[in-house]
Amino acid sequence: xxxxxxxxxxxxxxxxxxxxxxxxxxxxxxxxxxxxxxxxxxxxxxxxxxxxxxxxxxxxxxxxxxxxxxxxxxxxxxxxxxxxxxxxxxxxxxxxxxxxxxxxxxxxxxxxxxxxxxxxxxxxxxxxxxxxxxxxxxxxxxxxxxxxxxxxxxxxxxxxxxxxxxxxxxxxxxxxxx
Numbered sequence: 001x002x003x004x005x006x007x008x009x010x011x012x013x014x015x016x017x018x019x020x021x022x023x024x025x026x027x028x029x030x031x032x033x034x035x036x037x038x039x040x041x042x043x044x045x046x047x048x049x050x051x052x053x054x055x056x057x058x059x060x061x062x063x064x065x066x067x068x069x070x071x072x073x074x075x076x077x078x079x080x081x082x083x084x085x086x087x088x089x090x091x092x093x094x095x096x097x098x099x100x101x102x103x104x105x106x107x108x109x110x111x112x113x114x115x116x117x118x119x120x121x122x123x124x125x126x127x128x129x130x131x132x133x134x135x136x137x138x139x140x141x142x143x144x145x146x147x148x149x150x151x152x153x154x155x156x157x158x159x160x161x162x163x164x165x166x167x168x169x170x171x172x173x174x175x176x177x178x
Contacts, residue, residue, distance in 0.1 A: 003063075003115060005107040010063040010077060010115075017064050017073055018047045025075075025095030033157070034133040035093065054078070061120070065094070065108045074099045077108045079116050079125070086123040088116055092136065105139040113143060117171045124170055130155060131163045145169045 002011045025031045026042040040046070054060045060080035064073050074096040082088040090112055094104055109127075116122045127145060129136040141147075145167040153161035 003111045004068065005111055007068055007102065008074070008104055008107050008111075009066050009068055010108060010111050011066065013051060013062045013064040013076060015048055015051055018044055018051065019073070020044070022073065022095065023047055025093065028095075028097075031093070031095055031097065034130045034136065054080070059083070059088075061115075063112065063115075065104065067099070072096070074104065075108065077112045079112055079120070079122075082120065082122065086121065088120070088122050088125055090116075090125055090127045092127075092139075101135070103139075105136065106142045109139055109143045109145075113169060113174055117174055122171065124168055126166065126168045128164050128166050130157060131165065132157065137165055137167075140167050140169075143169065144173050144175055146173075 002009045023042055023044050026037055026047070029038070032038040051062065054062045057080070059082040060078060062076060062078040065075040065077055066072060067074055075092070075094040078091045079088045080091065090109065092105055092108060094100055113125055116125055127140055129140070146169070147165050148168050149166040150163050151166065152163045154164050155162060
């Protein structure tokens with residue numbers, strides 16, 4: 001299964017997608033700055049274990065983000081923590097820095113939202129982002145997500161406490177105009 005937008009497509013991520021470049025994203029302090037995975041060192045084996053655990057979890061779905069023009073794997077997007085209330089959480093990683101600032105995150109959020117509402121029949125999607133991660137915040141807002149809360153001083157980044165935004169999108173709010 002492939003879901004397409006203007007610049008990218010997403011498809012389920014497989015073990016064959018775990019490349020040295022993928023592992024390097026998770027160990028790059030600029031890429032992982034706003035991710036909780038920044039607290040560990042990652043290897044090919046740890047990434048394979050992670051993908052296997054997501055694959056075994058019926059309440060999580062992880063997709064690779066690929067460039068339409070080059071077919072290159074440039075990031076990942078996941079909907080997980082799906083619960084009995086038809087709610088799930090979206091998490092996003094644009095690992096290839098050459099694709100930052102080009103609207104890729106926004107396109108990937110749109111595709112995973114569409115998949116979640118249409119195929120998984122979810123009612124609600126949620127996402128969180130650090131207050132300094134303005135690119136992620138803008139991408140979610142562009143897709144119709146609403147800030148539901150701000151958790152003050154809830155994480156530590158660069159030795160300082162900072163807050164996190166909590167956002168959501170309801171199925172009936174989703175505007176599938178793309």
